[in-house]
Amino acid sequence: MTGDSRRTDGSPERRDPDALMRRAGVRGNPDRDQHFLVDDRVLDRLPTYADEADTSHVLEIGGGTGALTDRLLAFADRVTVVERDPDLAAFLRAEFADAVADGCLTVVEGDALDVDLPEFTLSVSNLPYGLSSEITFRLLPRGRPLVLTFQREFAERMAAEAGTDDYGRLSVTAGHYADVEVVETIPPEAFAPPPAVESAVVRTTPRDPEYEVPDDGFFLDFVTAVFTQRRKTMRNAVRNTAHISGLGDPDAVVDAADDDLMGKRAGNVTPAEFASLARLAWGVGEP
Template sequence: MTAGQASRDPDRLLDRAGVSGNPDRDQHFLVDERVLDRLPTHLPADADRSHVLEIGGGTGALTDRLLATSDRVTVVERDPDLAAFLRDEFAAAIADDRLTVIEGDALEVDLPDATASISNLPYGVSSEITFRLLPLGIPTVLMFQREFAERMAAEPDTAEYGRLSVSAQHYAEVEVVETVPPTAFSPPPAVDSAIVRTTPRDPDYKVEDEEFFLRFVKAVFTQRRKTLRNAVRNTVHISGIEDPDAVVDAAGEALMSKRAGELAPDEFAALASLAAEGDGRSDG
């Protein structure tokens, strides 16, 4: 398919594929043509569209739009029947070497060297897939449950701000660019959805040990209602810190009196670096 041709009708794709969606298998097909048409436009204007990765191709309604706006597309689809349908429906694009269909679980297969990702993610594994994509350092446009999307983009000292916010914003600028009602899907999910754009960035802080940083953030947010003093001391089984009292003493009273939800990502980075450098923790 080339840019400018009419897009495939999502309802007719469902009919041709002989599927209707199954909430028990986390299958909610995006069928609103206006939303489908807008999804590729949410990439940053200067994004490299030469090779776009789509997770969860379904019946190809979004794949069709991506082929119209990108040079090459790779689709990962775990359902064998849908993967076979995509290969048949888009045989011409495959023959032209513009489309590759990978049958398999997006959490297990080798992901290609894509330049961007635009995907309507399976909500049940959206977090795990997101944190496979973000470290790749490519811009993404991803569909999530609205609550998840708002937590990804949340600012410090808000109810939504948490481990997800800090971890996602460590890799990228995160923006909720559009909310999407249940009626845009077949079958409609029980929740509103939202489209999130992530734009890779180098954080304005330095993390020597990224694995420990993310583990430390996870640890203290398990006790987000407690002061950092208590959270650091109570979560050594997660963080791996060997001498939490030394970290508390070194960080100082002003910082340790705060709660996790009050710290910006750069403050987490400083505290994690202090912990990593100063207490002789184990890496296990």
């Protein structure tokens, strides 16, 4: 690793984020969803949120100019970074040539939604916000711990509990795969250029749900469907969204379900109640 000077505590000196941007010849571009994390204190903290995880192979989505990559190389045995910008991918290979040569770093050029992701033990990533949802739901089913940076609103919706204003489809689907926790908020000035909103760091810890569903795909489609009509009662939402959930006989589901549950709105239905209703729908709704 180039520039291996030492801090006063004896640890390796980390690369300066602003210097990395200068060497890469970029300034960030909001139109391309490029907001580089440049706050040293935040960058240093991100890996610590996964200090109990297996760090043998860490996946980073959106390497940018390598400020977080640099920290991860000091933290993990091996790092794979996915970067869709070909110029930045080339820069990462040159900037971290020693780590690439040593087999500690692999740079994958391409879109994280399209490339083949490796078997990883942990992902720590400052995600491109425009693709946050799609990337997150590609990672969550892999059953690995994640430390991901999002827009704050998105992060809070991921971690929301039933009955709160932020609770919705995102809360239920993320919680189906993992415990979700917002561990830090990040001000806009921690990025270059600063985004228009605050950001937040989310830590997910994989676990099996505390309920059973007949089929993951059907359950998630069913939840998505009823939340499209979250202002309606569940009775009406189930009936009105059969074209989304795939139910052939939504009236049979409504007739067989608990009246109190059918009188609730989706925002007040717990994941376990959704699962119970999905099991019922699987049996009588002719999906």
